[in-house]
Amino acid sequence: MDIPNIDSVRAAAGRIxxxxxxxPVLRSAFMDALSGAELFFKCENFQKTxxxxxxxxxxxxxxxxxxxxxxxxxxxxxxxxxxxLSYAAGxxxxxxxxxxxxxAPRSKQNAxxxxxxxxxxxxxxxxxxxxTLERVIAETGSEFVHPYNDSRVIAGQGTCxxxxxxxxxxxxxxxxxxxxxxxxxxxxxTLSSLSPGTEIYAAEPEQADDAFQSxxxxxxxxxDRVRTVADGLKTSLEPLTWHFISRCVTGILTVxxxxxxxxxxxxxxxxxxxxxxSAATPLAAILGNPDRFxxxxxxxxxxxxxxxxxxxxxxxxxxxxxx
Amino acid sequence: MDIPNIDSVRAAAGRIxxxxxxxPVLRSAFMDALSGAELFFKCENFQKTxxxxxxxxxxxxxxxxxxxxxxxxxxxxxxxxxxxLSYAAGxxxxxxxxxxxxxAPRSKQNAxxxxxxxxxxxxxxxxxxxxTLERVIAETGSEFVHPYNDSRVIAGQGTCxxxxxxxxxxxxxxxxxxxxxxxxxxxxxTLSSLSPGTEIYAAEPEQADDAFQSxxxxxxxxxDRVRTVADGLKTSLEPLTWHFISRCVTGILTVxxxxxxxxxxxxxxxxxxxxxxSAATPLAAILGNPDRFxxxxxxxxxxxxxxxxxxxxxxxxxxxxxx
Numbered sequence: 282m283d284i285p286n287i288d289s290v291r292a293a294a295g296r297i298x299x300x301x302x303x304x305p306v307l308r309s310a311f312m313d314a315l316s317g318a319e320l321f322f323k324c325e326n327f328q329k330t331x332x333x334x335x336x337x338x339x340x341x342x343x344x345x346x347x348x349x350x351x352x353x354x355x356x357x358x359x360x361x362x363x364x365x366l367s368y369a370a371g372x373x374x375x376x377x378x379x380x381x382x383x384x385a386p387r388s389k390q391n392a393x394x395x396x397x398x399x400x401x402x403x404x405x406x407x408x409x410x411x412x413t414l415e416r417v418i419a420e421t422g423s424e425f426v427h428p429y430n431d432s433r434v435i436a437g438q439g440t441c442x443x444x445x446x447x448x449x450x451x452x453x454x455x456x457x458x459x460x461x462x463x464x465x466x467x468x469x470x471t472l473s474s475l476s477p478g479t480e481i482y483a484a485e486p487e488q489a490d491d492a493f494q495s496x497x498x499x500x501x502x503x504x505d506r507v508r509t510v511a512d513g514l515k516t517s518l519e520p521l522t523w524h525f526i527s528r529c530v531t532g533i534l535t536v537x538x539x540x541x542x543x544x545x546x547x548x549x550x551x552x553x554x555x556x557x558x559s560a561a562t563p564l565a566a567i568l569g570n571p572d573r574f575x576x577x578x579x580x581x582x583x584x585x586x587x588x589x590x591x592x593x594x595x596x597x598x599x600x601x602x603x604x
Numbered sequence: 605m606d607i608p609n610i611d612s613v614r615a616a617a618g619r620i621x622x623x624x625x626x627x628p629v630l631r632s633a634f635m636d637a638l639s640g641a642e643l644f645f646k647c648e649n650f651q652k653t654x655x656x657x658x659x660x661x662x663x664x665x666x667x668x669x670x671x672x673x674x675x676x677x678x679x680x681x682x683x684x685x686x687x688x689l690s691y692a693a694g695x696x697x698x699x700x701x702x703x704x705x706x707x708a709p710r711s712k713q714n715a716x717x718x719x720x721x722x723x724x725x726x727x728x729x730x731x732x733x734x735x736t737l738e739r740v741i742a743e744t745g746s747e748f749v750h751p752y753n754d755s756r757v758i759a760g761q762g763t764c765x766x767x768x769x770x771x772x773x774x775x776x777x778x779x780x781x782x783x784x785x786x787x788x789x790x791x792x793x794t795l796s797s798l799s800p801g802t803e804i805y806a807a808e809p810e811q812a813d814d815a816f817q818s819x820x821x822x823x824x825x826x827x828d829r830v831r832t833v834a835d836g837l838k839t840s841l842e843p844l845t846w847h848f849i850s851r852c853v854t855g856i857l858t859v860x861x862x863x864x865x866x867x868x869x870x871x872x873x874x875x876x877x878x879x880x881x882s883a884a885t886p887l888a889a890i891l892g893n894p895d896r897f898x899x900x901x902x903x904x905x906x907x908x909x910x911x912x913x914x915x916x917x918x919x920x921x922x923x924x925x926x927x
Contacts, residue, residue, distance in 0.1 A: 326876045546913060553649045553909035555876040586876035590869060
């Protein structure tokens with residue numbers, strides 16, 4: 282395995298500059314009071330393509346050898362990486378093909394098409410994704426850019442924590458969502474090198490707690506057909522992300538669907554910003570573990586804002602435990 | 605009438621500093637492409653209490669003579685001024701009583717209570733508000749701080765355009781929503797003095813077009829029982845705001861309910877920020893009048909973000925004309 286390090290992250294930061302935003306860090310007096318902590322919200326919902334995934338995709342695409350350009354790139358993704366790869370390819374003027382589960386949110390499908398990506402639908406199973414992608418690659422010669430089990434992608438995602446440290450250090454802890462583990466792995470690379478005293482927490486839906494189960498078992502536990510409102514967090518760890526998760530993460534905190542929706546609702550109502558359910562899991566984890574976080578300076582990565590607005594009725598306070 | 609001028613606005617800016625935010629101006633490549641203009645979004649949805657109304661309320665409250673403090677302040681409001689006055693009074697430790705129509709959004713009622721304001725409900729008619737308020741004032745001796753027909757309030761609202769000019773000048777035009785006309789009047793004071801070449805447009809719901817009708821008739825036209833999703837824009841002009849609207853406004857642009865909801869939906873989806881329907885009317889007006897705005901630098905005042913999230917199903921793209 283090609284294990285990325287802090288030099289990979291710094292190189293990525295240089296490679297993607299000008300193609301992605303340095304996203305702002307927002308504070309909220311309300312959220313500080315609610316959590317008893319000092320929260321620094323890193324707003325990747327304002328990132329190009331609406332999520333942190335633009336970082337890793339740009340790093341992978343802009344580093345391609347010139348002879349690969351004509352054959353393009355391909356991936357499978359539940360959505361945000363698909364948009365990000367389409368965006369990155371579009372900036373370079375090369376083709377992107379994305380294998381996407383047929384139940385992916387409409388807004389994400391529209392966005393991929395809007396960035397010029399070609400969508401190949403598949404059944405919403407991890408195995409179906411992989412098989413369909415293999416066919417695409419055999420047909421096109423595209424370079425596979427995995428959504429997270431890819432050193433280039435992890436190095437790109439590590440630029441998020443790099444900026445967060447520059448904007449808000451010192452931090453006692455950083456909390457980020459975990460799906461396949463790309464954002465967490467990139468955060469591990471950056472934080473363990475530049476701020477080794479900062480605790481690193483992953484927030485995960487109870488209903489898709491494969492990372493939590495993996496850490497408990499000591500090896501990768503895979504799940505299929507998981508159901509959670511946090512659609513970006515359904516994927517399982519792979520060897521490269523397991524490398525970092527098993528070594529660097531302080532803890533994995535699981536949260537209920539109610540807690541995710543409640544946290545998302547509070548962010549919308551009080552901070553006036555749109556985040557997707559996956560992005561609300563860190564706040565849910567912080568609010569669910571006050572003893573662990575009270576009094577500390579916490580970086581909270583709001584990973585994305587690509588929510589399907591026609592699914593928002595689920596946010597109604599009548600459906601949540603939010604007071 | 606006590607007509608505020610640019611000195612009143614500057615004095616207000618000094619009086620309220622530290623109690624309200626200097627809100628950011630956001631850009632959006634998508635919105636620029638959609639409109640054909642350069643749009644500078646002044647984010648009063650991020651303002652204290654969730655709307656620009658904090659500016660005027662703070663200016664009125666912090667300028668009160670000391671002997672009035674024990675008797676407090678009172679107002680009638682469909683919501684945002686109520687929150688703002690409660691907040692301002694709370695900062696000073698004095699009482700605020702707000703007469704609020706019984707159909708005001710739940711989130712606004714909760715927020716008033718959260719800031720320590722006392723709510724006295726009334727029927728959702730302009731006349732009922734006034735009569736109930738007169739009773740409250742007779743009982744308490746509170747100082748009436750009108751939501752817009754008040755020189756102190758207008759001067760406070762003028763600080764929004766003052767900041768916008770500092771952040772984004774030169775501007776060819778500024779577009780803001782019009783309800784009772786407080787924000788527009790404050791914008792008129794500031795812009796006509798500091799940037800007389802900037803055109804000033806008011807955006808108004810077709811279904812609550814009293815300002816448009818007033819300008820056409822040459823005198824204040826009042827409406828009662830209007831229905832619009834832009835609940836902050838149901839109020840009618842009063843002499844002090846009519847003074848400015850009739851003299852300084854370049855034009856009033858009316859927009860349909862569909863256009864308001866579509867603009868709000870686009871802001872949520874593409875800019876990832878929460879705005880209330882009233883705040884989306886300027887973008888709706890810009891998108892509905894491309895010939896007037898294309899190629900220009902336009903300040904767009906996103907007046908507030910206090911939307912009842914359980915009313916958001918109306919935002920579903922299936923219900924809008926948004927493509």
